[in-house]
Amino acid sequence: MTSTLEYSSFELMAVAGARELKDGEIVAVGLGLPVVACFLAKRTHAPNISIILELGVVDPEPIEIGSGLSDPRFWYRAKALTSFVDMLGMVLHKGLVDVGFLGGLEVDAYGNLNTTQLGDPKGKIRRFTGSGGGNDIASSARRTIVIIRHEARKLKEAVSFITSPGYLRGSGDREKAGLVGGPSVVITDKAVFDFDEESRRMRVRSIHPDTSIEDVLANMAFIPIVPDEIQQTEAPSAEEIHLIHEVIDPEGMYR
Amino acid sequence: MTKVTPLADAVASVLPGSHVALSGFATARCPMAFAHEVIRQGIKGLTVSQCVAGIDADILVGAGAVDKVINGGGSRGRSGQHSCIVRAYEEGKLDSEESSSLSMVFRYLAGALGLPFIPIRSLQGSDILKRLEQISPPVVSRLNDPFSGEEWLVLKPLIPDVAVVQVPYADSEGNAWILGPLWDNEEQAKSSKRVIVITERLVSTDEIRRDPSRTVIPGFRVSHVVHLPFSAHPTSVYDLYDFDVKHIQLYAKESKTTDGFSTYLDEYVYGVDDHWGYLDLVGGMEHLNTLIADPVLGY
Structure with missing residues (x-):
């Protein structure tokens, strides 16, 4: 049945993200695809997760997906409306956030993320969004999930600017810097990666249906650890795709 | 004692070169009428701070009113980057003290608590x-x-010279309610040396006393109260009106280039005498009425 089920790479990434969440967890989320992943988890295997938005929103139930954190569509039917100091301070900094979702311009072999700036070939610096709550989540969440497009310019040996720290340059570095947690997985539109327990280098965990390990590696600017046996990412179910299409994102903003 | 003043007088109290904290977050509760009047009065050399950059900071930077931005980064979400801020950084025309959302709010909190x-x-x-x-x-x-x-x-704590806070309801003493998420506004206002309140609705102190748990900023911190409806347009004020998607798209398009941005300023800021002229220009009551929030949804 899955072979006839139609879904986009974005939907596959959202489903893979949702499956990383456990029931009862506290999840910090920003905008975009991770929002779809969280609401999908909540409507399937994890009805008791608590979703927090950095600006002071607890567990909203939006009926329209909204254009970003500042869009009141995203705050609809929240259980509490508070503040940064409450969400990022008294929840995140205190150590209560189980999972944070992060995205970015580039991620590297040790899970460090850049959302601040890119250099072009002429040496000119192009500026982007910067941290927002990204650095805070990367520093204090128990684990983070990175969602990023699978392109060689986005998957680098070392990012040009560390906005949100992963495992820095590997083994023990993160702990030395006084940070807790760290990235657990990186989800792209071709594969799911985790991190080697010792070296902290990125490792292929599974590759998505209809792709090959050659295709995965050919579109990265570094060589991750490749295990002898490569798993395949479980395809989305009909129910998951139905929920995304009909309930969570009926307007197709994230497809 | 009433602190209600015309917008022009409240803006004139902001000294060139001072540090102004702004209440906006991306496209929500940005003190836009305030920003326009700062530009019209030609006040320069400002430092502006807020947790996450809003269109309030972007238009001030684009108009050359700002020397330094202190924030945790930020964009307009799906409608793109703050082009004026990005351009000024890339051209080396703007000092940046960029950290993160929590770093910003901790710095305001330390200032508010009087901690070193x-x-x-x-x-x-x-x-x-x-x-x-x-x-x-x-x-x-x-x-x-x-x-x-x-x-x-x-x-280090952040102690702005003045916080400019866009609120839905306040009385003439400046006791101000904020509905919806507060982001950094409470810590920001309470770390600042004084507060200018820009309120959509001016209510009596009896009304404030009826539901005092909604008061985020008590009047004793406030120097000026400005009463102007739709003064956050094109951004939203939760429970009162939605953001204006079309006008934000227009701003996004025009602000992508220096020329486009000056056309925008000429038309919507310099081309009108005051906020009433601006409201007429963006479509008047007929258009603004379409933005009024549904009381169940809050937008």
């Missing part, structure tokens, strides 16, 4: 920290916890 510094776990190991360490006089340092001996990063 505040420890934080964020920023460690990042290039954001390396950049902040270049700033003189310092805004970050390290300290050993006197109880555990563990080393901590500590941040």
